Amino acid sequence: MPIRTALLSVSDKTGLMPFAAALSKKGVTILSSGGTAKSLAAEGIPVETVENYTGSPEVMGGRVKTLHPRVHGGILAREGTDNADLERLGAKFIDLVVVNLYPFEKVASNPNASFEELIENIDIGGPSMVRSAAKNHARVTIVCDPSDYERVLAEIESTGEVSTSLRRELAAKAYAHTAAYDAAISGVLSGPRAATSDEASANPYPRYLTLPFERAYGLRYGENPHQTGAFYVERSAEPGTIARAESLGAGGKELSFNNLVDVDAALEAVREFDRPAAVVVKHTNPCGVAVSGDLASAYKTARDADALSAFGGIVALNREVDEATAKILAETFLECVVAPSFSGSALEVLRAKKNLRLLATGAWLPADHAGLTYKRVSGGLVVQARDATAPGEVTKGKVVTKRQPTAEELTGLEFAWRVCKHVKSNAIVLAKGERTVGVGAGQMSRVVSVQIAGEKAGEESKGSVLASDAFFPFPDGIEAAAKNGVTAVAQPGGSVKDPDVIAAADRLGLAMVFTGARHFRH
Numbered sequence: 001m002p003i004r005t006a007l008l009s010v011s012d013k014t015g016l017m018p019f020a021a022a023l024s025k026k027g028v029t030i031l032s033s034g035g036t037a038k039s040l041a042a043e044g045i046p047v048e049t050v051e052n053y054t055g056s057p058e059v060m061g062g063r064v065k066t067l068h069p070r071v072h073g074g075i076l077a078r079e080g081t082d083n084a085d086l087e088r089l090g091a092k093f094i095d096l097v098v099v100n101l102y103p104f105e106k107v108a109s110n111p112n113a114s115f116e117e118l119i120e121n122i123d124i125g126g127p128s129m130v131r132s133a134a135k136n137h138a139r140v141t142i143v144c145d146p147s148d149y150e151r152v153l154a155e156i157e158s159t160g161e162v163s164t165s166l167r168r169e170l171a172a173k174a175y176a177h178t179a180a181y182d183a184a185i186s187g188v189l190s191g192p193r194a195a196t197s198d199e200a201s202a203n204p205y206p207r208y209l210t211l212p213f214e215r216a217y218g219l220r221y222g223e224n225p226h227q228t229g230a231f232y233v234e235r236s237a238e239p240g241t242i243a244r245a246e247s248l249g250a251g252g253k254e255l256s257f258n259n260l261v262d263v264d265a266a267l268e269a270v271r272e273f274d275r276p277a278a279v280v281v282k283h284t285n286p287c288g289v290a291v292s293g294d295l296a297s298a299y300k301t302a303r304d305a306d307a308l309s310a311f312g313g314i315v316a317l318n319r320e321v322d323e324a325t326a327k328i329l330a331e332t333f334l335e336c337v338v339a340p341s342f343s344g345s346a347l348e349v350l351r352a353k354k355n356l357r358l359l360a361t362g363a364w365l366p367a368d369h370a371g372l373t374y375k376r377v378s379g380g381l382v383v384q385a386r387d388a389t390a391p392g393e394v395t396k397g398k399v400v401t402k403r404q405p406t407a408e409e410l411t412g413l414e415f416a417w418r419v420c421k422h423v424k425s426n427a428i429v430l431a432k433g434e435r436t437v438g439v440g441a442g443q444m445s446r447v448v449s450v451q452i453a454g455e456k457a458g459e460e461s462k463g464s465v466l467a468s469d470a471f472f473p474f475p476d477g478i479e480a481a482a483k484n485g486v487t488a489v490a491q492p493g494g495s496v497k498d499p500d501v502i503a504a505a506d507r508l509g510l511a512m513v514f515t516g517a518r519h520f521r522h
């Protein structure tokens with residue numbers, strides 16, 4: 001069906017003028033609400049105002065402008081069935097609706113916006129038209145995202161109409177758009193800014209939480225081959241995230257479910273460090289982490305910290321990958337390398353590895369940025385603030401033993417502590433300087449994690465320092481560490497048995513710092 005009349009009513013005028021001009025050139029009649037009509041007319045695009053079309057003025061400061069039977073009848077009318085009704089209303093068939101909404105989410109993201117401002121930015125007429133048009137997508141095309149203008153125009157230019165499949169696709173997108181819009185409003189109205197009591201305003205979590213996601217791609221399978229899977233991205237994903245990353249690998253092979261989860265873990269860990277750093281992850285745990293003066297040596301050190309486990313690993317780097325680093329990366333079979341960017345020569349080296357996925361995230365937010373994390377549990381979702389601690393927990397901690405840690409031990413402890421945050425509990429990290437030598441992860445008993453870390457480190461455990469993500473409930477963990485040659489420990493403290501644990505450290509000549517902070521990771 002050819003496009004006869006289009007209704008344009010937008011807040012975001014990106015790309016609108018060339019789109020409208022092209023429609024007009026194709027002979028499409030353009031109807032438009034106040035502000036939009038003015039902008040179009042100013043560009044010399046012929047336009048009829050909605051006021052003129054409905055015979056009803058915009059009133060209540062714009063609260064009512066398109067909410068009129070001639071508008072909604074024109075959108076919802078079925079060709080053939082509703083022609084008489086349409087005529088009775090004095091309306092005409094509207095075939096294309098181009099609407100984007102008052103920027104509620106943008107206004108809500110400004111903490112200084114007043115409550116009245118928020119309310120006035122709740123669009124009513126816009127979503128009504130979007131929903132009407134999407135319902136009647138058998139005839140009507142709804143465009144609520146300027147990035148779709150080009151596709152719609154291309155179809156109109158070549159066939160004079162919009163295909164059924166694109167109309168259906170845009171209708172689904174439109175309902176996702178209004179659903180996300182309403183979810184944001186309900187989140188704000190049930191959140192601290194709208195709270196009517198002090199108690200409620202102290203609770204940062206809104207009663208109603210609906211999160212908008214969009215499928216990025218289907219996965220070959222889920223965690224295991226017998227499970228199906230897909231990857232969904234947040235509609236407002238932050239910079240430097242997997243969702244925003246560009247895939248640069250030669251084979252163009254997409255990331256698997258497990259790759260995505262591991263890349264996430266590696267990325268989170270490498271963001272901890274300012275100096276050149278490398279993290280090698282296997283099954284969501286770092287098996288080798290190192291910081292160095294340059295990226296190549298950081299990676300080589302991280303890989304060699306546990307070269308056996310690094311095979312088939314996921315590597316995250318916090319600098320542009322250069323050729324020297326790429327050459328060392330190419331020595332091992334890896335699943336994926338993620339970094340802010342890759343130099344041209346590094347890409348050349350790494351693209352020779354056909355199945356290696358390369359992910360360039362661009363610059364990312366600092367590790368201590370605020371944010372929420374979400375985790376599904378059966379029938380629900382646990383939500384929390386990110387574990388976004390600034391560095392310095394060890395150096396600012398309390399030395400509880402007779403012996404003070406040396407400067408070298410302190411460097412190692414601060415490093416191990418920050419790695420420990422990214423290891424599944426019970427987490428024990430052994431380090432020498434700014435490199436891990438042994439990681440004990442995901443054990444049900446802390447002392448076993450100490451034993452595993454010691455076993456992984458082998459001879460290297462002698463003279464290493466140890467970080468523990470939570471307190472030692474008994475002296476046995478300290479005794480096991482000392483037996484492996486560990487000289488200093490960082491742990492939160494806080495156990496009823498702290499006096500016994502400190503006594504054991506003193507007896508064995510260890511220095512121990514209580515950080516006062518715990519970093520469980522599940």
Ligand SMILES: NC(=O)c1ncn([C@@H]2O[C@H](COP(=O)(O)O)[C@@H](O)[C@H]2O)c1NC=O
Pocket residue numbers: 009010011012032033034035036037062063064065066067099100101102122123124125126127
């Ligand atoms: N009140 C209405 O009938 C109404 N109709 C359309 N709008 C919105 O007003 C904006 C466009 O207004 P204008 O063309 O006057 O600048 C669009 O974001 C559109 O979604 C309305 N505004 C709010 O509900």
